[in-house]
Amino acid sequence: MLEIAQLSKTYESPGRSVEAIRSLTFDVAAGELVCVVGPSGCGKTTLLRAVAGLLPASGGEVRLDGVPVTGPPPRMAVVFQEYGRSLFPWMTVWQNVELPLKEKKVPAPRRRELVTQSLESVGLGDAARAHPWQLSGGMQQRVAIARAVAYEPQVMLMDEPFAAVDAQTRADLEDLILRLWRDLEVTTLFVTHDIDEAVYLGQRVIVLSSSPTVVMEDLKIDLPPERDQLGTRSLPRFGELRGHVYSRIQAARG
Amino acid sequence: MRRLLHGLLGLTGLLALLEAAPRLGLVDARFLPPASEILRTLAGELTTAGLWLALGETMRGWAVGLALASGLAVAAGVVIGVVPGLRAATSSTVEFLRPIPSVALVPLATLLFGPSLGSTLLLVVYASFWQVLIQVLYGVAAVDPVAHDTARSYGLSAWSRVRHLVWPTSLPYVMTGLRLAAAVAFILAVTAELVIGSPGLGAEIQVAQSSGAVPTVYALIVVAGLIGIGVNTAVRLLERRVLAWHPAVREEVAG
Amino acid sequence: MKAVRLLGLPVLLVLLWWAVSGGSFYLPSPDRVAVAFAETWFSDRLTGDVLPSVGRLLAGYALAALLGGWLGVPIGLSPRLRATLEPVLEFFRAIPPPVLVPLIMLLAGIDTPMKVLVIVSGCVWPVLLNTVEGVRALDEVLADTCRMYGIRGWPRVRGFVLRGASPQIMAGLRQALSIGIILMVISEMFASSSGLGFTIVLFQRQFQIAEMWSGILLLGLLGLGLSLLFRRLERWVLSWYYGSGAARA
Ligand SMILES: Nc1ncnc2c1ncn2[C@@H]1O[C@H](COP(=O)(O)OP(=O)(O)OP(=O)(O)O)[C@@H](O)[C@H]1O
Numbered sequence: 070m071l072e073i074a075q076l077s078k079t080y081e082s083p084g085r086s087v088e089a090i091r092s093l094t095f096d097v098a099a100g101e102l103v104c105v106v107g108p109s110g111c112g113k114t115t116l117l118r119a120v121a122g123l124l125p126a127s128g129g130e131v132r133l134d135g136v137p138v139t140g141p142p143p144r145m146a147v148v149f150q151e152y153g154r155s156l157f158p159w160m161t162v163w164q165n166v167e168l169p170l171k172e173k174k175v176p177a178p179r180r181r182e183l184v185t186q187s188l189e190s191v192g193l194g195d196a197a198r199a200h201p202w203q204l205s206g207g208m209q210q211r212v213a214i215a216r217a218v219a220y221e222p223q224v225m226l227m228d229e230p231f232a233a234v235d236a237q238t239r240a241d242l243e244d245l246i247l248r249l250w251r252d253l254e255v256t257t258l259f260v261t262h263d264i265d266e267a268v269y270l271g272q273r274v275i276v277l278s279s280s281p282t283v284v285m286e287d288l289k290i291d292l293p294p295e296r297d298q299l300g301t302r303s304l305p306r307f308g309e310l311r312g313h314v315y316s317r318i319q320a321a322r323g
Numbered sequence: 324m325r326r327l328l329h330g331l332l333g334l335t336g337l338l339a340l341l342e343a344a345p346r347l348g349l350v351d352a353r354f355l356p357p358a359s360e361i362l363r364t365l366a367g368e369l370t371t372a373g374l375w376l377a378l379g380e381t382m383r384g385w386a387v388g389l390a391l392a393s394g395l396a397v398a399a400g401v402v403i404g405v406v407p408g409l410r411a412a413t414s415s416t417v418e419f420l421r422p423i424p425s426v427a428l429v430p431l432a433t434l435l436f437g438p439s440l441g442s443t444l445l446l447v448v449y450a451s452f453w454q455v456l457i458q459v460l461y462g463v464a465a466v467d468p469v470a471h472d473t474a475r476s477y478g479l480s481a482w483s484r485v486r487h488l489v490w491p492t493s494l495p496y497v498m499t500g501l502r503l504a505a506a507v508a509f510i511l512a513v514t515a516e517l518v519i520g521s522p523g524l525g526a527e528i529q530v531a532q533s534s535g536a537v538p539t540v541y542a543l544i545v546v547a548g549l550i551g552i553g554v555n556t557a558v559r560l561l562e563r564r565v566l567a568w569h570p571a572v573r574e575e576v577a578g
Numbered sequence: 579m580k581a582v583r584l585l586g587l588p589v590l591l592v593l594l595w596w597a598v599s600g601g602s603f604y605l606p607s608p609d610r611v612a613v614a615f616a617e618t619w620f621s622d623r624l625t626g627d628v629l630p631s632v633g634r635l636l637a638g639y640a641l642a643a644l645l646g647g648w649l650g651v652p653i654g655l656s657p658r659l660r661a662t663l664e665p666v667l668e669f670f671r672a673i674p675p676p677v678l679v680p681l682i683m684l685l686a687g688i689d690t691p692m693k694v695l696v697i698v699s700g701c702v703w704p705v706l707l708n709t710v711e712g713v714r715a716l717d718e719v720l721a722d723t724c725r726m727y728g729i730r731g732w733p734r735v736r737g738f739v740l741r742g743a744s745p746q747i748m749a750g751l752r753q754a755l756s757i758g759i760i761l762m763v764i765s766e767m768f769a770s771s772s773g774l775g776f777t778i779v780l781f782q783r784q785f786q787i788a789e790m791w792s793g794i795l796l797l798g799l800l801g802l803g804l805s806l807l808f809r810r811l812e813r814w815v816l817s818w819y820y821g822s823g824a825a826r827a
């Protein structure tokens with residue numbers, strides 16, 4: 070469904086060029102949840118922006134259903150790393166979620182339904198009339214997720230969405246993502262630098278090397294499909310997988 | 324480098340447009356002479372002593388007025404900000420006097436001083452005073468209350484508090500006020516000359532216009548624009564210089 | 579207590595005015611100015627001079643706001659256009675607006691169009707340059723969000739570009755307002771036969787000193803009124819901005 074083939078990106082600016090990604094190749098099947106981990110600065114955001122069609126690649130290509138991605142595809146949603154900045158501060162939570170639907174010309178009754186549902190599903194039914202800056206960081210992040218969900222995307226991209234929230238909120242949001250992913254059967258590419266999170270969420274984990282970046286390993290996570298914070302994380306297999314990914318990242322750094 | 328090139332392109336384009344429009348008869352050349360003629364007139368004007376004398380007058384009014392206004396405003400601002408209760412007592416008056424457009428004082432200036440430096444100064448000082456005062460008040464209010472309490476608990480005198488705490492904190496604000504006031508002062512200096520006839524660039528423009536010397540009017544307006552740019556650049560540089568040590572500026576440069 | 583704080587100093591100043599004005603030719607006492615104010619301005623001068631002046635001011639200001647915003651958006655959005663036009667715009671901004679009055683009189687005569695044009699020519703630069711600056715500094719993450727969710731064209735300009743740049747645009751409009759008042763007065767001091775600026779100069783020429791002061795007072799009240807109105811507008815348009823605390827940063 071989503072194919073990334075020999076993707077490379079070098080940032081060119083006068084007097085300086087940064088090779089952020091050397092060459093990345095991997096696929097994401099329809100309905101799959103794939104996590105990408107890698108050290109900070111290895112080009113995870115770059116990868117995601119290239120997949121989203123926001124950034125032209127220097128080489129290689131990204132294909133969605135066999136069609137090369139050249140601009141943002143219509144049924145793709147992104148939750149940005151800087152979630153606070155991705156919400157329109159002059160709009161209420163409701164308006165933020167509704168805006169993309171208006172642009173898609175979704176009829177008003179259906180729009181209302183989608184917005185209500187998605188806000189309910191992230192537990193923000195009551196905050197609809199608030200402005201983003203009246204919410205906590207974790208709540209803002211959930212608004213961004215609700216907006217993506219309401220858009221009814223085929224593919225959802227998430228860039229370290231939980232980097233800036235506390236541990237408890239983070240656990241809740243992780244389970245929220247798992248639930249939404251299962252309910253909506255949306256293909257998800259989830260970027261993180263947290264190994265535990267990657268192993269806990271993913272059906273596969275792609276380990277990136279540090280810059281210039283290549284795929285170090287494409288690891289199948291053979292944990293039972295039902296996951297929960299305490300049970301899954303205390304499985305011996307979870308520990309093994311985590312240790313494995315950890316050692317690969319250490320190797321990547323060295 | 325690219326930016327510079329583009330900028331030059333823009334300026335060249337403007338000149339080309341101003342040259343072509345009257346030559347092609349798109350506008351009446353009597354009202355908009357071709358750019359080359361304006362520049363030629365400008366070059367001619369620059370060799371006359373009259374223009375330089377006028378410029379000297381304008382800049383004198385500007386500088387003296389700005390200095391007076393800033394001095395008064397800083398003194399008033401610090402006193403209002405430091406003496407307890409004064410801020411609240413003066414705020415309604417400040418809020419009322421500040422928006423009075425300084426040109427409202429034109430008739431008064433004419434009456435009191437006639438067409439002379441005094442008129443220019445009255446308008447310039449009134450207009451720039453508020454710009455600086457407001458900023459100083461912001462600045463004094465920005466003094467960290469903890470730092471203020473610390474200074475008091477160590478028994479610093481009022482004067483040392485102003486010198487070592489209030490003044491350094493408000494300096495960036497003072498400079499902002501000065502930057503705004505410098506532009507306003509230039510506008511008002513030229514206005515006084517133009518309307519009241521105090522000697523200077525504005526009066527020259529007025530004379531050129533009433534004698535129908537259209538290219539000269541344009542040339543003098545160009546001079547006014549160049550001086551305006553000069554004034555803006557000069558205060559920016561001064562601001563940088565004075566505040567080189569200040570974190571606010573360091574951030575701005577880094578960011 | 580609050581009333582004392584609010585009115586204490588003004589009352590004191592008026593009393594001081596009273597005290598020093600005794601017998602002075604240039605400074606009539608406050609009561610004489612007050613009487614002159616009522617007699618002068620609550621008459622057909624209100625409809626003949628004051629309202630037309632204010633009307634021209636508002637017309638010129640509104641035109642300048644539209645023009646500045648309308649040109650500022652494309653310039654701010656295109657780095658190349660911006661680099662090309664920036665020096666030209668900086669130059670025009672640096673020209674003190676009043677010097678354009680004699681020029682515009684040459685081009686547009688001495689009637690209402692000239693006066694409105696003068697106001698437009700002075701007010702447009704702060705609006706334009708601030709709009710350019712505001713649009714340039716729009717948040718990239720929000721820009722990406724728009725691209726991702728297919729928000730483009732006019733909805734993008736209205737919902738994202740103009741709203742995101744509105745704090746700077748409002749700052750430009752505030753500067754433009756004070757320039758507009760100055761130009762309204764000046765344009766009427768030249769070769770005019772009606773209007774607020776003309777009337778005040780006329781009083782001065784005829785040594786009607788109390789009337790002249792009442793005119794100064796009226797201009798002050800006008801400036802104050804407009805700036806209060808503007809502050810209302812600003813609070814309303816930028817409520818999200820003050821709320822988010824971005825204004826303090
Ligand atoms: N716009 C840009 N111009 C130049 N270099 C860039 C740009 N964006 C990113 N880079 C460089 O590309 C590399 C990868 O950056 P990227 O943001 O993709 O990393 P990341 O893996 O998302 O990091 P983090 O985990 O901290 O978010 C870094 O070396 C960065 O400096």
Ligand SMILES: [Mg+2]
Nearest residue numbers: 113114115150
């Ligand atoms: Mg990143």
